[in-house]
Amino acid sequence: MNKPKITIIDYQASNLRSVQKALEANGAKAEISDKPEIIAKSDAIVFPGQGAIDPSMKKLNEKNLIEVIQSYISSNKPFLGICLGLQLLFESSDEGEANCLGVLEGKSKLFPKSVKTPHMGWNQIQINIQNPLFDGIKSNSYFYFVHSYYALPKNNTIISSETDYGVKFCSSIVKNNLMGVQFHPEKSGPNGLKIYNNFINFIKSGKI
Amino acid sequence: MLTKRIIPCLDINAGRVVKGVNFLNLQDAGNPTELAEYYDSEGADELVFLDITASSEKRFIIIDVVKSVSEKLFIPLTVGGGLNKLSDIRSMLKAGADKVSINTSAVINPNLINEASDFFGSQCIVVAIDVKKINNKIYIEEPKSDISLDNKSKWEVFTHGGRKPTGIDAIKWAKKIAYLGAGELLVTSMDTDGKKEGYDLDLIKTITSNVNIPVIASGGAGELKHLSDVLQYSNADAVLAASIFHYKTYTINQVKDYLSTLNIPIRPN
Numbered sequence: 001m002n003k004p005k006i007t008i009i010d011y012q013a014s015n016l017r018s019v020q021k022a023l024e025a026n027g028a029k030a031e032i033s034d035k036p037e038i039i040a041k042s043d044a045i046v047f048p049g050q051g052a053i054d055p056s057m058k059k060l061n062e063k064n065l066i067e068v069i070q071s072y073i074s075s076n077k078p079f080l081g082i083c084l085g086l087q088l089l090f091e092s093s094d095e096g097e098a099n100c101l102g103v104l105e106g107k108s109k110l111f112p113k114s115v116k117t118p119h120m121g122w123n124q125i126q127i128n129i130q131n132p133l134f135d136g137i138k139s140n141s142y143f144y145f146v147h148s149y150y151a152l153p154k155n156n157t158i159i160s161s162e163t164d165y166g167v168k169f170c171s172s173i174v175k176n177n178l179m180g181v182q183f184h185p186e187k188s189g190p191n192g193l194k195i196y197n198n199f200i201n202f203i204k205s206g207k208i
Numbered sequence: 209m210l211t212k213r214i215i216p217c218l219d220i221n222a223g224r225v226v227k228g229v230n231f232l233n234l235q236d237a238g239n240p241t242e243l244a245e246y247y248d249s250e251g252a253d254e255l256v257f258l259d260i261t262a263s264s265e266k267r268f269i270i271i272d273v274v275k276s277v278s279e280k281l282f283i284p285l286t287v288g289g290g291l292n293k294l295s296d297i298r299s300m301l302k303a304g305a306d307k308v309s310i311n312t313s314a315v316i317n318p319n320l321i322n323e324a325s326d327f328f329g330s331q332c333i334v335v336a337i338d339v340k341k342i343n344n345k346i347y348i349e350e351p352k353s354d355i356s357l358d359n360k361s362k363w364e365v366f367t368h369g370g371r372k373p374t375g376i377d378a379i380k381w382a383k384k385i386a387y388l389g390a391g392e393l394l395v396t397s398m399d400t401d402g403k404k405e406g407y408d409l410d411l412i413k414t415i416t417s418n419v420n421i422p423v424i425a426s427g428g429a430g431e432l433k434h435l436s437d438v439l440q441y442s443n444a445d446a447v448l449a450a451s452i453f454h455y456k457t458y459t460i461n462q463v464k465d466y467l468s469t470l471n472i473p474i475r476p477n
Contacts, residue, residue, distance in 0.1 A: 015304070017278075017302075017304060018278065018306070021278075051328065116421055117420065118391050120445070121210050121211060121212075121446070122210070122213065123210045142211065142476075144283070187284050188283075189248070192282060
């Protein structure tokens with residue numbers, strides 16, 4: 001697969017252009033779209049996110065994107081959730097009332113009061129599961145985080161890295177071709193760009 | 209471990225980076241895109257652009273600057289200056305800023321803080337406060353509002369680029385900003401700013417112990433020790449500096465090397 005069709009899902013919840021630029025910087029083209037038919041036909045999906053859970057689920061619902069995302073993930077095509085895009089994969093969040101996408105078991109929790117929220121800045125990831133996304137990335141590398149809630153998967157065998165901030169929390173997951181990172185690779189300098197490059201290479205390798 | 213952030217601040221006037229002393233004698237200091245890339249390659253953890261364009265006709269120029277800078281920048285960029293309403297914030301984020309900083313407009317209309325945080329997420333709303341120490345003891349019978357100065361107040365908030373006193377207590381205002389949902393505070397001491405004699409440690413420490421959101425310390429960096437002092441003793445999460453970087457007194461690498469010898473957590477380049 002030389003020129004994979006990558007789609008960045010648009011539900012008006014994040015700085016989509018920065019994600020697109022990071023993919024472009026690695027020689028890939030990506031379309032920003034909120035159309036279910038385009039998303040369904042993509043070779044890979046990037047699902048970014050910022051802001052609050054409830055308005056995001058509301059937007060996904062209004063745009064008829066919930067089912068298409070769920071069935072895309074169950075088809076096991078490459079899918080990368082970023083920040084809120086990782087948290088939305090779980091069943092719920094303490095941040096809001098809405099049911100989330102529920103493709104992974106677990107929920108998102110608020111950081112303890114002992115630390116400042118949001119968790120904002122550069123922090124390290126301890127890699128638990130080496131996977132294609134982390135090719136050439138060393139454990140304890142720094143990435144840029146900004147979030148107040150963190151995902152707590154029920155099945156901890158999907159936790160591919162952990163990060164320390166008051167608690168040891170899940171900073172990325174991998175389950176077959178479904179991947180998610182809590183940090184923002186598009187804001188994490190060379191290490192972050194490497195993550196996008198790895199994702200593109202993974203799509204091209206066609207190990208689907 | 210979460211690292212302390214080193215943030216160079218660039219003043220932008222009509223699309224160019226400028227240097228000056230107290231907004232006077234502005235001199236051209238280069239192209240914002242080139243300087244942003246330079247600081248990025250040097251290991252800056254974030255960048256702040258402050259639009260000091262005085263005329264509103266030229267205000268739109270900053271949008272183009274942010275667009276072109278963010279094309280090549282893969283670290284967070286905060287833009288402030290002259291943002292008065294949600295649509296101003298939206299256009300800045302759309303142009304590629306990751307966060308916006310609001311100051312005077314938040315004092316005039318505190319609801320802007322919660323509206324913007326609700327709408328765009330608190331992670332992208334930074335509230336900047338310019339603060340001056342109260343030197344002459346004041347006697348106030350009854351504070352006008354929940355954030356007004358009282359007889360115990362130590363610092364007052366100023367707006368309009370530090371020209372206008374507000375009668376607002378800086379600590380009460382900081383707490384209210386956090387309560388209204390801002391993601392971060394950028395605190396500048398007008399007493400220490402530009403003097404290169406160190407940050408106002410007492411001010412920053414009082415603020416960090418009264419709010420539970422990240423605080424960026426600003427105003428007064430002249431030597432490496434000033435940066436470590438405010439990070440170690442005042443619990444600041446980040447330091448902002450302008451002239452020590454612009455005049456190349458220190459490179460970002462020198463700052464980070466120094467801080468790491470003191471075991472202050474920083475992101476190595």
